[in-house]
Amino acid sequence: MRETPTYAPNEKLEKVEAKQEDVDRATGAVARFHQLLNEDKGDELFEWIDPKSQLKSDPVAFHVRVGRIRSELGSVERAELQRSAIFRKSATLEARLEYVTKFSKENDPRPRYELFNFELYPDGRTNLLGYRNGIDYEDGY
Numbered sequence: 001m002r003e004t005p006t007y008a009p010n011e012k013l014e015k016v017e018a019k020q021e022d023v024d025r026a027t028g029a030v031a032r033f034h035q036l037l038n039e040d041k042g043d044e045l046f047e048w049i050d051p052k053s054q055l056k057s058d059p060v061a062f063h064v065r066v067g068r069i070r071s072e073l074g075s076v077e078r079a080e081l082q083r084s085a086i087f088r089k090s091a092t093l094e095a096r097l098e099y100v101t102k103f104s105k106e107n108d109p110r111p112r113y114e115l116f117n118f119e120l121y122p123d124g125r126t127n128l129l130g131y132r133n134g135i136d137y138e139d140g141y
Contacts, residue, residue, distance in 0.1 A: 013087040013094060022086050022120055026095035029118050029126045030079065034101075038075040042066040050119045050127035069135060074104030079114070086120075093120040094129065 036045050042063050049056045056062075079101040087094045095118045100111040117130035 011089050013089060016086055016088045016093075018084065018086040022093060022095060023084055025120055025126050026084060026086075026097055026116070026118050027081060029095075029128070030081075030097060030099065030116055033116065033128065033131070034076040034079060037066065037069065040070060045128070048128050050129050052119075053127075053129045055128065055130065069103075069133060073106050073112075073133075073135060077102045077104050082113075092122065094118070095120055095126075 032048075033045065036042075036048075045066060046056075046059055046062055049062075079099045082098045082100055084095065084097045087096070095116075097116045097118075099114045099116070101114050103112060106112060112134050113132075114134075115130070115132040116128075119125075119127045119129050121127070
């Protein structure tokens with residue numbers, strides 16, 4: 001059984017110089033997220049969420065959100081990394097990434113931003129901590 005580090009609710013983050021291997025883990029996780037989204041594998045996405053993430057607290061809301069992205073935006077056609085940062089925590093690292101993404105059903109000329117947070121564990125696991133999509137702020141959500 002893997003030991004999961006424990007955290008204080010407001011754990012301090014320290015921005016650190018990103019190692020290429022950590023950026024690669026995080027960008028690989030984004031590619032996996034997009035693959036699961038495109039394959040309509042919401043259950044696998046939900047299982048991948050880190051246990052301490054707020055996304056894990058309401059499975060119905062998460063599945064509704066993923067369904068809305070799929071029905072209104074379609075599948076991911078391309079995604080470009082805009083910026084990334086790595087933060088040290090007490091026992092892990094947190095990767096934060098910003099992407100501009102083009103979805104198949106979207107014809108809006110404005111960029112569609114996606115924000116990802118991943119927990120990078122020392123044993124190699126990478127879990128989803130947070131996900132934001134511009135659709136989160138649009139009317140009707």
